[in-house]
Amino acid sequence: MSEKLETIEDYYQNVKLTNSDLFTPNDFEEGHSHFNISMRKYCNFRTPYNRRDYYKVSLIIGKGMFQYGTHQLYIDRPALYFPTPNVPYSWKCESSEQEGYFCLFNQEFLNEDHNFELFKRTSLFKEWSKPFVFLDDEQTATALVYFEQMYKINQSNYPHKTNSIKSHLAAILHMALELRVDDVEINENPANVRLYRLFDELLNKQFPLDSPAYPLQLKQASDYATQLNVHVNHLNSSIKSVTNKTTTQLIKDKIYNEAKNLLIFTDWDIAEVGYTLGFEQPSHFNNFFKKYGNVSPLKFRQLKL
Numbered sequence: 251m252s253e254k255l256e257t258i259e260d261y262y263q264n265v266k267l268t269n270s271d272l273f274t275p276n277d278f279e280e281g282h283s284h285f286n287i288s289m290r291k292y293c294n295f296r297t298p299y300n301r302r303d304y305y306k307v308s309l310i311i312g313k314g315m316f317q318y319g320t321h322q323l324y325i326d327r328p329a330l331y332f333p334t335p336n337v338p339y340s341w342k343c344e345s346s347e348q349e350g351y352f353c354l355f356n357q358e359f360l361n362e363d364h365n366f367e368l369f370k371r372t373s374l375f376k377e378w379s380k381p382f383v384f385l386d387d388e389q390t391a392t393a394l395v396y397f398e399q400m401y402k403i404n405q406s407n408y409p410h411k412t413n414s415i416k417s418h419l420a421a422i423l424h425m426a427l428e429l430r431v432d433d434v435e436i437n438e439n440p441a442n443v444r445l446y447r448l449f450d451e452l453l454n455k456q457f458p459l460d461s462p463a464y465p466l467q468l469k470q471a472s473d474y475a476t477q478l479n480v481h482v483n484h485l486n487s488s489i490k491s492v493t494n495k496t497t498t499q500l501i502k503d504k505i506y507n508e509a510k511n512l513l514i515f516t517d518w519d520i521a522e523v524g525y526t527l528g529f530e531q532p533s534h535f536n537n538f539f540k541k542y543g544n545v546s547p548l549k550f551r552q553l554k555l
Contacts, residue, residue, distance in 0.1 A: 254300050254301070255300065255301050255302070255303055256298065256300040256301065256302045256303070257302075257303050257304070258284060258303065258304045258354065258356060261302075261304070261354070264298070282358060283356065283358040283359045283361075283362055283412075284304075284354075284355060284356045284358065284359060285353065285354075285355040285359050285404070285412070285415060286353065286354055286355075286404070287351060287352070287353035287354075287397070287400050287401050287404050287415075288351065288352060288353075288401075289349075289350075289351055289401070290308070290309075290310065290311070290312070290348050290349055290350040290351060290352055291348060291349065296340060296341065296342040296343075297339075297340050297341045297342075298340060299317055299338050299339065299340035300338050300339075300340075301335060301336055301337065301338045301494070302333075302335045303335060303356070304335060304354050304355065304356045305335060305354065305355050305356070305357075305360070305375060306331075306333060306352060306353070306354045307330070307331070307332055307352065307353050307354075307419070307422060307423075308330070308331040308350065308351070308352035308353075309328070309329075309330060309331075309350035309351050309352070309390075309393050309394065309397050310325055310328065310329045310330075310331055310350050311328050311348070311349035311350040311390070312325075312343065312345050312347055312348035312349060312350070313325060313326050313343075313344045313345035314341055314342055314343045314344045314345070314348075315341070315342045315344060316331075316339060316340070316341055317338075317339060317340045317341075317342075318333065318337060318339045318381060319337045319338065319339070323382065324344075325382075327384055327385075328350075328384070328385040328389075328390040328393075329382045329383060329384045329385060330382070330383040330385065330393060330422070330425075330426050331381055331382055332374050332375055332379075332381050332382075332383075332426060333375075333381045334375045334376055334377050334379075334381070335375070336377055336493045336494055336495070337377055337381075339381075350394075350397070351397035351398075351400075351401060353397075353400060353419070355419075357507065358510075361507055361510050361511055361514075362514070363416050364458065364511065364515060365416070365420060366416075366420070367457065367458055369420075369423050369427075370454050370457075371451070371454045371455070372427055373427075373430070374423060374426065374427065376447070376450060377443070377446065377492045377493055378443045378444075378446060378447045378450075378492070380430070383426045383429050383430055385429075389425070389429070392425065393422065393425065396418045396419075396421050396422050396425075397418075397422070399414075399418050400415050400418045400419065403415055403418070441488070442487075442488040442489075442491050442492055443492055445478065445480065445484075445485065445488040445489070446488055446489050446492040446493065448478055449474055449478065449485065449489060449497070449500075452468070452474060452477060452478070453468075453474070453500065453501065453504055454504075456468060457504065457508050458508065458511060459508060459512065459526050459527070461526070462518060462522045462525055462526045464526075465525055465526045465527070465528060466505070466526065466527050466528040468501075469501070469505075469528040470498070470501070471485060471486060471496075471497035471498050471501065474497065474501075482497075485497055502538075502542070505527050505528070505538075506538075506539070506542045506543070508527065509523060509524075509527055509535075509539055509547065510543075510550065512526065512527075513547055513550055513551045513554070514551070514554050520532060520535070520536070520547050520548055520551075521535075523535070523547065524536070524547075535547065
């Protein structure tokens with residue numbers, strides 16, 4: 251099976267070919283905040299076994315088979331599904347009756363709201379967590395209300411619909427956490443997953459950054475290895491085996507996302523933002539940000555104002 255990275259653009263190309271009735275947005279632009287939601291009544295095909303560069307949250311009502319990484323799971327009762335983008339997955343319907351909803355969104359959609367920082371510290375969308383939360387009848391009815399409201403609001407002209415959608419999405423994420431409360435005990439995981447989970451928790455505990463007076467402390471893979479009492483090579487190999495990314499990549503991804511948050515939500519000058527993120531020279535921060543975002547920090551801030 252292929253494990254290519256499927257982008258949001260790839261997804262829309264696939265669904266256009268599969269079912270022309272499926273709603274797709276006209277204003278989609280790569281690199282911009284994006285959210286969309288659809289009914290699962292169109293779920294009559296097998297999705298490709300790929301990793302994704304976007305997030306997906308589904309309410310599944312219907313029978314089918316999931317291939318998730320190295321695991322297969324038969325779904326025969328209502329469930330919420332929170333796959334991590336880094337783990338390849340596919341879905342094959344095995345009953346004609348398919349109901350529910352699914353929504354997809356990118357990292358920028360999360361970055362625009364500091365309230366989502368809470369969820370980054372939990373088991374949601376993590377490689378070491380279980381991606382399913384099974385629901386009873388009452389819980390299913392509650393989840394349906396949240397998804398139905400998001401669906402209606404997304405198709406409306408309400409000027410504050412993005413904020414409303416985020417509130418309903420947050421309610422769904424809280425519901426999932428209430429039902430499982432990080433239900434994967436750390437000692438149940440293989441050694442490489444346990445180490446990655448510890449690294450992930452340590453990485454996320456550092457954010458958000460509140461003041462230039464307290465700059466980022468752990469900046470490099472070796473800093474995390476020291477904190478976790480392991481050799482940096484062991485940390486790197488463990489994380490690579492779980493996420494398909496290097497430790498340095500994950501740290502830089504986090505720093506870049508936090509940089510965008512600070513540029514949007516604070517009035518700190520560019521040098522202060524860079525210093526808080528561990529860049530001693532403003533030019534180093536400018537080069538880092540431009541390499542990731544193809545735009546300077548100043549230009550990014552101006553575009554967001």
